[in-house]
Amino acid sequence: MTTRKKAEPEAPLYPVHSVANALALLRMLRDRPNLRVVEVSRDLHISPSTAHRLLSMFVLEGFLRQEGRRAVYTIGPVLVDIATSIFGQLTIESAIRPHLMDLVGKINETAHVCVLSGGNVTFLDCVESSHGIRAVSRVGRSIPAYATASGKALLAELSVRDIENLFPHEDLKRLTRKTLQTRSSLLAELRRIRERGYATNAEESELDFAAFACVVRDAAGLARASIVIAGPTSRLKRYEAGSVAGALKSACAAASAGLSQGAPTVP
Numbered sequence: 001m002t003t004r005k006k007a008e009p010e011a012p013l014y015p016v017h018s019v020a021n022a023l024a025l026l027r028m029l030r031d032r033p034n035l036r037v038v039e040v041s042r043d044l045h046i047s048p049s050t051a052h053r054l055l056s057m058f059v060l061e062g063f064l065r066q067e068g069r070r071a072v073y074t075i076g077p078v079l080v081d082i083a084t085s086i087f088g089q090l091t092i093e094s095a096i097r098p099h100l101m102d103l104v105g106k107i108n109e110t111a112h113v114c115v116l117s118g119g120n121v122t123f124l125d126c127v128e129s130s131h132g133i134r135a136v137s138r139v140g141r142s143i144p145a146y147a148t149a150s151g152k153a154l155l156a157e158l159s160v161r162d163i164e165n166l167f168p169h170e171d172l173k174r175l176t177r178k179t180l181q182t183r184s185s186l187l188a189e190l191r192r193i194r195e196r197g198y199a200t201n202a203e204e205s206e207l208d209f210a211a212f213a214c215v216v217r218d219a220a221g222l223a224r225a226s227i228v229i230a231g232p233t234s235r236l237k238r239y240e241a242g243s244v245a246g247a248l249k250s251a252c253a254a255a256s257a258g259l260s261q262g263a264p265t266v267p
Contacts, residue, residue, distance in 0.1 A: 021046060021054055035064075035073045092225050092259065093125045096216060099255040100127045100227065106247050107239075109231035110135035114150035114213075115224070117142055119166040121151035124225070135209055135230040146186050147175045149201035149213035150228035155186070156193040157215060157223040163187060178203045198245045199226075203233060210236045212244050214252045219260035227252050 021044050028035060028043060041051040055073050058064040062078035096113050104111050104127045113125040121144075126137040145151025146167070155163060167183050180186050193199045201211040211230035215223035229248055230236075236244070 018054075021050075022058075025054060025058065029075060029079070033074060034067075037071055092216075095259040096225065096227065096255045097125060097127075099251045099258065100125065102254075103127075103227065103229060103247060103251040104129065107229055107244065109229050109236070110137070111227060111229045112138060112150065113216075114148075114154070114226050114228060116145060116151065116154040119145055121145040121148050121154065121226075123150075129231060131231070131235075133232055135211075135232075143205060144173065144175065146172055147179045147201070147205040148228070149199040149211040149230070150226040152186075152189060152193055152201070153199035153213040153215050153226040153228075154223055156190045156199065160187060163190070175205050176203055176207050178207075180204065196245075198248060201228075201230070208233050212236075212248050214245075214248055216252050216259060217256040224259060227255065 024044050025035075025040060028040070035055065037048055037051045037055060040046070040055060041048045044051065044054075046054075055064060055066075059066055059073065059076065062076045064073045064079075065076040066073055092115065093113060100111050100113060108129050108131065110129045111127050112123045114121045114123050116122075120142040122142045123138040123140065126139050128134060128137060143151075145155050155166075158166075163183065163186065167186070170183050172180055172182060172186065174181060180189060198212055198214040201209075201213070203210060209230055210233045211228050213226045213228035216225045216227060218224050227248065229244065
């Protein structure tokens with residue numbers, strides 16, 4: 001039996017040298033905490049003036065900061081924020097994964113772990129159902145939070161002012177004919193979600209599919225993610241909503257305990 005070697009990614013036909021230099025500069029930060037113009041000029045084979053402009057742009061965008069008046073550059077707040085966010089997502093995935101698998105084992109419908117990204121919800125992890133017809137993985141996708149159970153569960157944790165900032169217009173873009181059409185209807189839906197403790201999606205992001213979701217909290221009680229279980233509407237209708245919601249709430253409670261005890265939270 002032979003295995004095929006994975007093809008290496010091809011270089012672009014027209015590489016953007018300024019972007020290549022910026023990426024090379026990021027790789028330099030991996031190996032050394034401080035950078036100087038002369039080092040960047042030497043290692044990237046660019047002139048000192050070009051190196052200075054590159055470093056200055058990184059400082060302007062917050063990726064680097066300059067130490068006092070010295071020509072020494074160190075990691076800036078934006079890079080710290082990116083690293084913290086990535087670490088937090090990996091922590092969330094590893095903490096919730098076992099509970100996601102357990103939930104799918106009980107319900108046999110596809111489950112995802114999601115986080116809020118502005119007005120969108122991003123799918124981080126997935127365990128698929130074994131059914132031939134099922135909700136498929138959306139890992140890596142971001143879609144409007146108001147059109148999903150996972151997103152609405154997380155939006156329900158926010159204030160009215162937060163919702164107004166995320167969705168400044170009254171009209172909402174529809175993904176299907178059943179998507180919520182206005183911010184007012186979204187606010188009313190979020191009140192219902194807070195009362196019952198879980199969110200639903202009745203063909204609002206994709207026709208013929210439905211979903212239930214609730215949040216996972218950290219040690220401080222803050223919602224860090226949501227777990228959503230989804231499947232064909234015809235099959236989910238056969239479940240008693242209370243039983244699905246009950247299994248989902250139990251999974252989220254167990255995942256919350258695991259996130260609080262087993263991994264540090266990210267501020």
